[in-house]
Amino acid sequence: MDRRRFLNLLGWFASLGTIAGISWGSVRFMIPNILYEPPKAFKIGKPQDYPEGVTFLPEKKIFVVRSGEFLKVASAVCTHMGCTPHWVGEQKVWECPCHGSLFDEKGGVVKGPAPDPLPWYEAKIASDGRIFVDGRRIVPYTQSLTVKT
Amino acid sequence: MKENWKEALFRNRVWKSIFRHGFPVNERLRSEAITGNLFLHVHPVKVYRETLEFPKTLGLGLISFYLFVILSITGVLLMFYYVPHVDRAYQDMKDLQFVVSFGVIIRNMHRWSAHAMIVVVFLHMCRVYYTASYREPREFNWVLGVFLLLLTLFLSLTGYLLPWDQLAYWAITIVSNLIGVAPLVGKKIRYMVLGGTIVGQNALIRFYVMHVIVLPFLALLLILVHFWRIRKDGGLARTDEAAEAAEEREGDPQGEELKSYGLMNLVEGKTPHVGQDPDRMVTAWPHLLVREATLFLFVMIVIMAMSILFDAPLEEMANSAITPNPAKAPWYFVGLQELLSWGNPIYGGILAPTAAVLALLFVPYLDRGQVGTAEWLHPTRRRAIIIFTVIAVAAIVLIFMGEYMRGPNWHLYWPWQKRPIH
Numbered sequence: 037m038d039r040r041r042f043l044n045l046l047g048w049f050a051s052l053g054t055i056a057g058i059s060w061g062s063v064r065f066m067i068p069n070i071l072y073e074p075p076k077a078f079k080i081g082k083p084q085d086y087p088e089g090v091t092f093l094p095e096k097k098i099f100v101v102r103s104g105e106f107l108k109v110a111s112a113v114c115t116h117m118g119c120t121p122h123w124v125g126e127q128k129v130w131e132c133p134c135h136g137s138l139f140d141e142k143g144g145v146v147k148g149p150a151p152d153p154l155p156w157y158e159a160k161i162a163s164d165g166r167i168f169v170d171g172r173r174i175v176p177y178t179q180s181l182t183v184k185t
Numbered sequence: 186m187k188e189n190w191k192e193a194l195f196r197n198r199v200w201k202s203i204f205r206h207g208f209p210v211n212e213r214l215r216s217e218a219i220t221g222n223l224f225l226h227v228h229p230v231k232v233y234r235e236t237l238e239f240p241k242t243l244g245l246g247l248i249s250f251y252l253f254v255i256l257s258i259t260g261v262l263l264m265f266y267y268v269p270h271v272d273r274a275y276q277d278m279k280d281l282q283f284v285v286s287f288g289v290i291i292r293n294m295h296r297w298s299a300h301a302m303i304v305v306v307f308l309h310m311c312r313v314y315y316t317a318s319y320r321e322p323r324e325f326n327w328v329l330g331v332f333l334l335l336l337t338l339f340l341s342l343t344g345y346l347l348p349w350d351q352l353a354y355w356a357i358t359i360v361s362n363l364i365g366v367a368p369l370v371g372k373k374i375r376y377m378v379l380g381g382t383i384v385g386q387n388a389l390i391r392f393y394v395m396h397v398i399v400l401p402f403l404a405l406l407l408i409l410v411h412f413w414r415i416r417k418d419g420g421l422a423r424t425d426e427a428a429e430a431a432e433e434r435e436g437d438p439q440g441e442e443l444k445s446y447g448l449m450n451l452v453e454g455k456t457p458h459v460g461q462d463p464d465r466m467v468t469a470w471p472h473l474l475v476r477e478a479t480l481f482l483f484v485m486i487v488i489m490a491m492s493i494l495f496d497a498p499l500e501e502m503a504n505s506a507i508t509p510n511p512a513k514a515p516w517y518f519v520g521l522q523e524l525l526s527w528g529n530p531i532y533g534g535i536l537a538p539t540a541a542v543l544a545l546l547f548v549p550y551l552d553r554g555q556v557g558t559a560e561w562l563h564p565t566r567r568r569a570i571i572i573f574t575v576i577a578v579a580a581i582v583l584i585f586m587g588e589y590m591r592g593p594n595w596h597l598y599w600p601w602q603k604r605p606i607h
Contacts, residue, residue, distance in 0.1 A: 054485075065262060065287045070280070 076171035079162055083107055083183040090123040098157065098169060099123065099130075101141075106180040109159045109169050110143055115152040130154065142177045215468040225474075227412055229420065231466040232473050236421040241316070241559065244480045245309035249337075250408065251484045252302040257401065259295040267347065269393035271386045274349035275502040282499060293492035299341050301488065303517050306337050314548070314573050317558050317566060318422035324549035326414040329407055331545045336404045338517060343396035345515050346389060354503035355512040357392075358384050359522060363514075366530040383505075422559040510593045520583030526595055541576070 080093065080100070086107065091100040097112045097120065114121050119134035129146060130139040137148025144153045158173040159181045167181065194200065195208075209215040216230045235241070266285055267277045281288035310330060313319055319327035346357045361384060365375040380387030415421065467473075514522045524533030557563025562570055590597055592604040 061287045061290070062262060065285060065291060066265060067286065069286060070284050 077169065078171075079164075079166045079168050081167065082165050083161070083167060083181070089125070092123065094120075096169070098171075100167075102183075105183050107159060107167070107183050108177070108180050109157045109167075111155045111157060111171070114150055115145075115154065116148070116150040121154075209470050212468065215470040218470045219468075225470075227416070228469040228473060229416060230469060232469055233420055233423055233466055235423050235425075235465070235559075237467070237472060237476060239476075241561075242421065243308075243312060244476075245305055245312050247477060247480055248484055249302060249305050249309055251481050252298045252305060252488075253404065253408065255298045255484070255488060256295060256302065259291050259298070260397065260401075262291050263295060264397065269347065269389050271349060271389060271503075274347060274389065278348045278350070278499055282496075289496065290489075290492050293495065293497050294488055296497035297491045297495070298488055299344060300516075301491075303337055303341055306334055310334060310545075311573075311577060315562055315570065316422065316560060317552065317554065317563070319549040320422070320552060320554065320558050321549075323414070323418050323422060326411060326418060327549045328546055329411045329414065331542065333404065333407050333411065335542070336400055336407065340396065340400045340404065341517060342515065343392040343400060346384075346392045347396065348499060349389065349503045350498075351500040351503060351507070351509055352498060354384060354505070355509055356514050356518075357388070359512055359514045360518060361388075363521070363525065363530070363534045366534050368531065368535070424559045426558060511591055511595050513587065513591070516584060516588055519587030520580055523583045523587035523591070526591075541580075544576075 078096065080096065080098075083102075086100045086102050088102050088104075091102070092112065093100065094112075099110045099112050101108045101110060112120050114132040114134065114137055116132065116135055116137050119132050121130040121132040121137065121139060123129075124131050128141050130143075131137075132139075132148065132150065135149050137150035138146040139150070139154050140146050142153070143156060145151075155174045156177055156179070158170040158175045158179075160168045160170075161181065162168040206214050206217040206221060209218045219225050219228055219230050263281065266281055266288065268274065278292075281292050283289075313327065313330065342357075342360065346353045361375050361379055364378060365371045367374065376382065378388075378391070379385075380391045419426070513519050521534065521538060524537055527533055552569065554566065556565050589600040592598045592602075598604060
């Protein structure tokens with residue numbers, strides 16, 4: 037390794053390093069650190085506000101399902117392409133208008149291109165008595181919120 | 186043995202399909218490297234040694250172009266986070282400053298490159314003037330340069346409003362009022378510029394569109410023509426051009442402009458300068474290109490250093506109810522604001538700048554001199570040099586006064602004097 041070769045390598049190292057550094061910086065710049073989207077965990081009303089059966093909350097994209105003293109919250113986003121299924125009471129299924137997927141009352145896939153069941157979100161009672169829905173936590177169907185009427 | 190990786194990298198079909206010639210190790214390949222490349226063939230294959238000398242030009246034109254490139258790239262990056270709405274703009278600036286990774290550096294690079302470009306473009310104009318490089322056949326290129334100077338100023342001005350802070354809002358309020366002073370058409374032009382009577386949402390979106398599309402597009406167009414003209418004028422101005430042109434006219438009955446080579450097959454009477462002072466020319470690859478690359482490196486280092494060390498200002502959010510005292514135009518227009526404060530605004534605000542621009546445009550057509558082209562401050566040009574210098578210095582003094590010597594209520598202060606607390 038003579039002086040010329042050393043300086044040559046140093047030059048290449050510096051140039052390519054700089055280009056790599058600037059490129060990485062520009063790419064990292066493009067990845068947001070903070071989002072101003074609606075939160076995935078939020079509060080809704082008190083358990084008494086929701087009648088027996090399925091209640092659709094469009095802004096939150098969830099279904100509040102009340103059967104007796106048990107309350108559950110399901111996602112209203114079809115697992116196929118993201119459309120909003122609607123509850124068909126007579127057949128006890130959720131039907132998705134986009135491609136015809138059918139989900140039973142447990143959220144399981146009955147028919148249709150949907151690959152996965154509708155997820156159930158964790159629901160707890162907050163200190164002010166309102167239901168706190170956590171869309172980041174998926175819970176099994178067996179888990180429910182117990183409400184005293 | 187140890188060169189195997191070079192074979193693999195540079196001798197495979199994919200590489201050779203892109204770069205059709207080999208590495209330029211002889212004159213022919215150096216020529217092909219230039220003519221065969223879309224980006225490089227803006228250069229001539231050969232350039233005159235004389236025009237490569239750094240002290241001749243200080244590379245100011247190139248530096249301006251590099252700053253334009255840096256501004257374009259950082260500008261596009263900023264566009265991913267900035268929304269030109271009065272309810273969003275300021276918050277987006279805060280986001281860029283504090284939340285977005287490297288946001289503060291990209292923003293600083295954009296701001297400092299913008300200010301640097303105004304200074305460099307001005308210095309470039311001075312260089313061209315002091316070396317009389319605007320003389321025939323380069324008059325039109327000078328004219329293009331004047332328009333590029335104006336475009337640079339307006340690009341900076343339109344960008345100035347976008348942060349929507351107090352600095353931005355009031356600076357543009359002042360400049361828009363200055364426009365309104367023009368006789369007859371002033372109010373109408375102001376209405377069109379602002380998209381209304383006040384600096385509000387309409388103004389913001391208009392300035393944004395001008396700043397990101399209209400003016401950059403025009404600037405790019407003029408820059409391309411500016412480069413094209415350099416080629417057509419036979420490269421940068423040289424000291425012996427006038428003498429050589431005279432010689433050519435004697436020897437060549439068609440007596441047209443000089444080229445280092447011509448389109449031999451298409452144009453009759455043109456011969457390449459074979460056997461004529463081969464010493465005086467060198468191949469663009471590598472002699473010109475390596476200088477261009479080094480200069481770009483230098484510009485990047487300076488801009489990055491400034492961006493890492495100094496933050497661009499961001500004051501409080503624009504508030505039409507609170508006028509800062511004093512309220513000042515951006516520094517490149519504050520000289521005009523200073524001039525305005527001296528008498529009837531028509532003189533300082535309209536007549537003086539218009540006269541200055543017209544005078545600049547006429548410069549190459551008023552100078553019929555032959556002696557001293559491409560030489561710095563030639564003694565035969567004493568009068569022209571003095572006039573230009575006086576005006577340039579006056580402009581700088583006005584800017585200095587407006588920036589550093591005017592306090593609340595536009596009262597005069599020495600730069601070191603304390604302003605009253607209000």
